[in-house]
Amino acid sequence: MTARFPATRLRRPRATDWSRRMVRENHLSANDLIWPIFVREGKGVVEPVASMPGVNRLSVDEAVKAAKEAASLGIPCIALFPNTPSDKRDERGDEALNPDNLINTAMRAIKDAVPEIGLMADVALDPYTSHGQDGLVEDGVILNDETVGVLVQQAVVQAEAGADIIAPSDMMDGRVGAIRGELDKAGFQHVQIMAYSAKYASAFYGPFRDAVGSKGALKGDKKTYQMDPANRAEALREIEQDILEGADSVMVKPGMPYLDIVRDVKDTFGVPTYAYQVSGEYAMLMAAAQNGWLDQDAVMMESLLAFKRAGANGVLSYFAPMAAKLLQG
Ligand SMILES: NCc1[nH]cc(CCC(=O)O)c1CC(=O)O
Numbered sequence: 300m301t302a303r304f305p306a307t308r309l310r311r312p313r314a315t316d317w318s319r320r321m322v323r324e325n326h327l328s329a330n331d332l333i334w335p336i337f338v339r340e341g342k343g344v345v346e347p348v349a350s351m352p353g354v355n356r357l358s359v360d361e362a363v364k365a366a367k368e369a370a371s372l373g374i375p376c377i378a379l380f381p382n383t384p385s386d387k388r389d390e391r392g393d394e395a396l397n398p399d400n401l402i403n404t405a406m407r408a409i410k411d412a413v414p415e416i417g418l419m420a421d422v423a424l425d426p427y428t429s430h431g432q433d434g435l436v437e438d439g440v441i442l443n444d445e446t447v448g449v450l451v452q453q454a455v456v457q458a459e460a461g462a463d464i465i466a467p468s469d470m471m472d473g474r475v476g477a478i479r480g481e482l483d484k485a486g487f488q489h490v491q492i493m494a495y496s497a498k499y500a501s502a503f504y505g506p507f508r509d510a511v512g513s514k515g516a517l518k519g520d521k522k523t524y525q526m527d528p529a530n531r532a533e534a535l536r537e538i539e540q541d542i543l544e545g546a547d548s549v550m551v552k553p554g555m556p557y558l559d560i561v562r563d564v565k566d567t568f569g570v571p572t573y574a575y576q577v578s579g580e581y582a583m584l585m586a587a588a589q590n591g592w593l594d595q596d597a598v599m600m601e602s603l604l605a606f607k608r609a610g611a612n613g614v615l616s617y618f619a620p621m622a623a624k625l626l627q628g
């Protein structure tokens with residue numbers, strides 16, 4: 300307890316910049332950022348995503364350039380997502396297992412050119428299925444165990460292509476343990492798993508589905524596997540399961556509307572905890588900034604710092620390169 304006013308004046312340490320810096324409780328650095336990058340076919344292609352101003356789909360050679368930029372900005376890790384051409388999507392998402400698919404090709408090229416950056420690979424079938432669901436579908440039901448059987452293969456193929464972190468975003472039960480077992484069997488004990496553990500069935504993913512081309516394809520919703528936004532206690536059960544199954548780190552997604560969950564997770568488990576500032580969060584801040592309604596740099600930095608204050612060890616954010624540049628001064 301501090302003494303009461305007027306002995307205590309909480310404005311006193313706020314009066315100058317030097318003093319504010321002394322009492323600052325949380326800090327953002329480039330080390331806190333993971334940059335999600337969309338990969339597409341072609342060469343020399345930088346294709347803007349309409350609903351995400353400033354974000355592009357990159358051909359593999361351009362993704363290599365982006366990885367170089369990320370490394371030079373001090374960003375420790377990038378996360379790759381493919382925009383699979385529609386003729387390579389099918390009912391079962393077989394392209395996910397192709398060692399030469401977009402993601403695996405990009406990872407090999409980036410590992411070769413920028414070995415010092417961490418590579419995160421998304422495990423889920425939605426960028427590869429004709430129906431846009433994250434798993435196998437039978438009579439309208441998303442099959443759990445059968446899907447896990449495919450995801451473990453997808454993870455091993457990604458590890459073979461150079462993935463440092465396998466990040467299952469599918470929300471099937473039991474996939475973390477199954478992936479851990481299969482990675483170990485294949486000799487990839489050193490490959491980490493970052494589990495999208497508390498992933499909600501959110502309307503904030505819209506622009507991402509646009510970016511990877513699954514928006515028009517998606518039939519129905521994802522409410523039978525992604526979490527109900529109304530639930531809090533359930534998130535801790537999801538996180539606990541994934542830790543017990545061998546996740547090295549866990550994630551809460553979306554980010555800004557779910558900072559209470561980030562705090563719960565960090566306080567309860569103390570494990571490396573990440574948050575995903577998703578496409579819709581990025582889109583709404585950028586849209587307001589482009590209208591002159593918000594200061595883009597200021598809201599970007601404030602929103603990223605808020606994740607740190609909530610207890611996150613890091614943030615997946617489309618702002619990563621812009622924020623890292625600003626942090627460099
Ligand atoms: N496996 C799907 C996946 N992986 C990351 C995102 C969303 C990321 C974002 O919105 O930025 C999604 C979308 C979804 O679940 O439909």
Ligand SMILES: [Mg+2]
Pocket residue numbers: 470471472473496537540541
């Ligand atoms: Mg789970």
